[in-house]
Every structure is written in C-alpha cells, then in structure tokens.
Amino acid sequence: MFQTLSYFDVMIAASLILINGAISVALKLGLEKKLAWAALRTIVQLTLIGFVLEWIFAVQSWPVILAIGVVMTSVAAFSAVGRVDNQLPLMKINSVISVFSSAWLVTAITLFAIIGYDGWKDYPAQYVIPFLGLVLGNTLNGISLGMDKLGDQLKRRRGEIELILSLGGTRWEAGRSSVRNAVRTGMIPILNSMLVVGLVSLPGVMTGQLLAGASPVEAVKYQIVIMFIIAAGTAMGTISVVLLSYQRVFNKMHQFLFDEINSKSNNRTS
Amino acid sequence: MAINVPLLEVRQLSRTSRDGSTLLEEINLKIEAGERWVIAGASGSGKTLLLRSLAMLDPAEGELEWSGEPVGAHNITEYRSCVIYLAQSAAIIDGDVRENLRLPLSLTMHRDLKCPEKEVTDWCHRFGKESDFLNRDAHDVSGGEKQIVALIRALMIRPQILLLDEATSALDPNSVKVYEQIVEEWLQEDLNHRATIWVSHSEDQRGRVSDHEVNLSAGKIVGSAP
Numbered sequence: 001m002f003q004t005l006s007y008f009d010v011m012i013a014a015s016l017i018l019i020n021g022a023i024s025v026a027l028k029l030g031l032e033k034k035l036a037w038a039a040l041r042t043i044v045q046l047t048l049i050g051f052v053l054e055w056i057f058a059v060q061s062w063p064v065i066l067a068i069g070v071v072m073t074s075v076a077a078f079s080a081v082g083r084v085d086n087q088l089p090l091m092k093i094n095s096v097i098s099v100f101s102s103a104w105l106v107t108a109i110t111l112f113a114i115i116g117y118d119g120w121k122d123y124p125a126q127y128v129i130p131f132l133g134l135v136l137g138n139t140l141n142g143i144s145l146g147m148d149k150l151g152d153q154l155k156r157r158r159g160e161i162e163l164i165l166s167l168g169g170t171r172w173e174a175g176r177s178s179v180r181n182a183v184r185t186g187m188i189p190i191l192n193s194m195l196v197v198g199l200v201s202l203p204g205v206m207t208g209q210l211l212a213g214a215s216p217v218e219a220v221k222y223q224i225v226i227m228f229i230i231a232a233g234t235a236m237g238t239i240s241v242v243l244l245s246y247q248r249v250f251n252k253m254h255q256f257l258f259d260e261i262n263s264k265s266n267n268r269t270s
Numbered sequence: 271m272a273i274n275v276p277l278l279e280v281r282q283l284s285r286t287s288r289d290g291s292t293l294l295e296e297i298n299l300k301i302e303a304g305e306r307w308v309i310a311g312a313s314g315s316g317k318t319l320l321l322r323s324l325a326m327l328d329p330a331e332g333e334l335e336w337s338g339e340p341v342g343a344h345n346i347t348e349y350r351s352c353v354i355y356l357a358q359s360a361a362i363i364d365g366d367v368r369e370n371l372r373l374p375l376s377l378t379m380h381r382d383l384k385c386p387e388k389e390v391t392d393w394c395h396r397f398g399k400e401s402d403f404l405n406r407d408a409h410d411v412s413g414g415e416k417q418i419v420a421l422i423r424a425l426m427i428r429p430q431i432l433l434l435d436e437a438t439s440a441l442d443p444n445s446v447k448v449y450e451q452i453v454e455e456w457l458q459e460d461l462n463h464r465a466t467i468w469v470s471h472s473e474d475q476r477g478r479v480s481d482h483e484v485n486l487s488a489g490k491i492v493g494s495a496p
Binding site for chain 1: 325329348350351380424427
C-alpha cells in the first residue's frame with residue numbers, strides 16, 4: 001500500500017522551495033541564501049540519517065542504539081542552549097542534565113510500560129530511536145524557551161527581586177514569579193499543539209502510520225500516546241532546566257547573582 | 271541584646287569584581303544602637319556597594335555580626351528583615367501603591383504582622399499625599415513618590431537599621447525634610463535597638479542626619495569622624 005518516492009519526486013518537492021526564493025527576491029527579504037542553506041541541510045542531514053538508520057536497523061545492536069541516543073540527546077541539549085539570548089550560568093550542563101533525564105525517562109516509560117518490551121524486543125532500533133527523537137525534538141523547544149524566558153525575567157525583574165530579598169524574603173519568594181513565567185512559556189507550544197491536534201493538522205506520526213496502511217483508530221491511539229509523552233517530557237525538561245538555572249543565580253545566602261546572567265550589561269556604580 | 275555588643279559590626283569586609291579588581295577593601299565598622307552614620311565619598315568610591323554589602327545583598331568576604339551573632343545562611347532572611355536597604359531607585363512591583371506597601375506582609379518572614387493602617391495614612395498625609403495615593407498604579411508614581419513608598423514599606427515591618435542610599439534624591443526640599451523627620455522619630459522611638467546609615471551627596475543633609483561619618487575612596491575607608 002505504501003507508495004515509494006523516486007528521486008525525481010523529491011526534486012519536484014525541492015522545486016517548491018524555489019517559489020519561496022522567488023518571493024524573497026521579489027520582496028527583498030534577503031532570505032535566499034538562508035533558504036538555500038536550509039534546504040541543502042535538510043537534504044544532507046536527512047539523507048545521512050537515512051543511511052545511518054538503514055545500518056542501525058540492520059544490525060539491531062543495543063550498544064549502537066544507545067550510542068546514537070547519546071549523540072541525539074547531546075545535540076538536542078546543546079541546540080537548546082544555542083537559541084537562548086540571555087546567558088545563564090552553567091547553561092550547557094543544566095540543559096544536558098534536563099534533556100537527558102526527562103527524554104530518557106519518558107522514552108523508557110513509553111517503551112517498557114506503555115508499549116511493552118515484548119512488542120519491540122526484536123526491533124529495538126525501530127522503536128527506541130524514533131520515540132527518543134520525538135520526545136527530544138519537543139523537549140528541546142520547551143527547555144530553550146524556558147531558559148530564555150527565565151533569563152529575560154530575571155534581568156527585567158532585578159529591582160523587584162532585590163526588593164523582596166532586602167525586605168527579608170527568601171530566594172524562592174524573590175524568584176518564583178520568574179520561575180513560573182519561564183515554565184509557563186516553555187509549555188505553551190505543546191499545550192497549543194494539544195489543543196488543535198486533529199483539528200488543524202494531522203501530526204507526523206499519525207500521518208506516517210496512515211500512509212503506511214495502519215487503521216486510523218490505531219494511528220490515533222499511537223498519536224494520543226505520543227502527544228502525552230511529548231507533553232510529559234517537555235514539562236519535566238522545562239521544569240528541570242528552569243529550577244537548575246534558578247539555583248545557579250540564587251545562592252544559599254539568598255543573594256541574587258545578577259552578574260552571572262550577563263556580565264556585560266551589569267555595571268553597578270555607587 | 272547583651273550589654274556593650276554593637277548593633278552591627280563588620281570586620282575585614284572586602285569585595286572584588288569578576289575581573290579581580292578590588293571594589294571594597296578590608297572595611298571595618300562598628301555601629302552602636304542609637305547611632306546615626308553617614309558614608310561619604312566621591313561617585314564610584316564604593317558607597318552603594320558598601321551599603322549593599324551591609325545588607326548582604328551581594329557576595330563579599332569578611333565577617334558580619336548582628337547584635338553579637340554572626341550572620342549566615344541560617345539567619346540571613348531574619349537579618350535582612352531588620353537591616354533594610356533602601357535603594358536610590360526605589361523598586362516597585364506591579365499593582366497599586368497599597369499592594370506595594372503590603373508586599374512585605376506577603377513574605378513568610380512577616381506573615382504575622384498586620385498592616386498599620388493608621389500609621390500608613392499618617393505618614394502619607396505628612397508627605398502631602400491623600401488617601402487616593404494608595405490607589406494609584408505604582409508605575410504611574412514619580413521617582414520621589416517611589417522613595418516615599420519605599421520608606422513607608424520599610425517602616426511598616428519595624429526594622430532595626432535603615433541603610434538609606436541616596437534615599438531622598440528625587441524628593442523636593444519639603445518632602446526631604448519630612449522624610450528626615452520621620453526617620454529621626456523612628457530612631458528616637460527605640461534608641462537602644464535602632465540605627466541609621468545614610469549615603470548622601472548633600473553636605474547639608476549629611477550634617478543633619480548624622481553624628482558619625484566615614485569617608486570612602488576607591489573602596490577603602492580613608493577617614494572617619496568623630
């Protein structure tokens with residue numbers, strides 16, 4: 001039932017990018033080079049991963065699967081940091097800890113508790129890598145947005161934070177508004193997706209299963225599970241990174257280490 | 271408080287910047303109850319940093335004792351609820367003036383305190399502010415009015431030491447007088463447990479609000495009187 005694509009079919013799709021390029025030129029958006037670079041990276045990255053997955057699916061080796069998982073998780077953790085404007089102390093470590101703990105835990109629960117080991121023990125690569133990838137892709141967004149919002153809030157609210165501390169407030173009382181806003185921001189994309197899923201678009205996994213010939217009801221069941229595990233991974237990752245970052249900017253003496261956020265913008269005078 | 275124990279004592283207080291340069295160097299100060307201090311010095315001499323360090327708002331080296339007790343992680347919030355730093359740019363939170371004044375009462379440290387409504391109204395009146403002042407959006411009040419709010423908010427929680435960092439810089443002369451009177455009355459109410467430390471660029475004000483002066487230069491004490 002599944003209709004395979006020829007390289008010519010892919011080229012037709014690629015030609016659609018030319019329309020974007022033409023619009024960019026006509027409106028002087030200056031996006032032509034970025035579009036071309038993004039299109040090239042899409043082709044190269046997906047082609048490479050295609051070959052890599054072919055090999056991994058053929059060998060079905062746990063050490064290889066875990067090694068790939070570590071690489072995927074590390075790339076996600078560092079990508080999450082790369083998108084953040086406000087530099088918080090030890091951001092990379094916080095991101096790595098949060099991405100690893102949340103994505104791997106949620107993926108493990110999905111594979112062992114929801115799907116069950118017997119269902120995929122002969123094909124671990126086909127299950128572990130796609131599920132981990134799905135969770136990682138969304139978790140990194142939440143972590144990135146959460147960290148960025150936290151840095152922004154801490155910088156904007158410096159006066160309020162120091163006011164609360166100077167009146168005898170604890171570091172949690174001083175920082176909790178910023179922490180809450182950061183977690184809320186990190187969760188917005190997945191909450192929005194959950195609200196419109198099935199109404200505005202059919203998600204990728206469900207589309208893939210339908211294309212592969214699965215029954216719509218079975219595809220929907222998978223998609224519901226996926227939405228929930230993505231939401232759980234995003235929530236855990238975002239909360240983790242925001243709380244870890246919060247701990248780096250408030251010490252045990254309930255002092256706000258503002259200089260640690262962005263040393264260039266902070267020149268206190270007397 | 272034990273007899274002959276200073277209200278606040280700092281020993282070898284030092285602070286360095288991230289690049290390693292010295293901001294405050296081996297400051298020693300002893301503040302007795304009832305004393306009125308002023309820190310003088312040119313801009314950039316470290317006055318604000320010293321007041322902030324006395325409030326322990328920033329990491330610094332050295333020892334700090336409050337009524338004979340070392341201040342550390344175990345009592346820092348209690349210490350800051352009694353030794354209050356009032357910044358030149360008085361911070362406000364979202365909401366009206368009343369919510370800003372009630373902010374300390376929302377903190378765990380002050381949860382048993384009641385808002386002294388009558389005193390608040392009286393203080394506001396003395397600054398020429400009618401009761402509708404309390405309902406104004408805090409973001410709409412002037413810099414001087416924010417300094418008034420900051421003072422009332424601090425007095426509401428019955429502090430022991432006020433660290434006043436150019437705290438009247440945005441006020442008109444009459445309001446400055448009222449401000450100084452209110453602080454002085456608060457001090458006189460309990461001379462055995464209270465003290466003030468001002469930072470001011472006005473020589474006249476320094477003369478009015480202090481009996482003890484310490485001069486700072488490049489983060490070091492270069493003189494004191496008496």
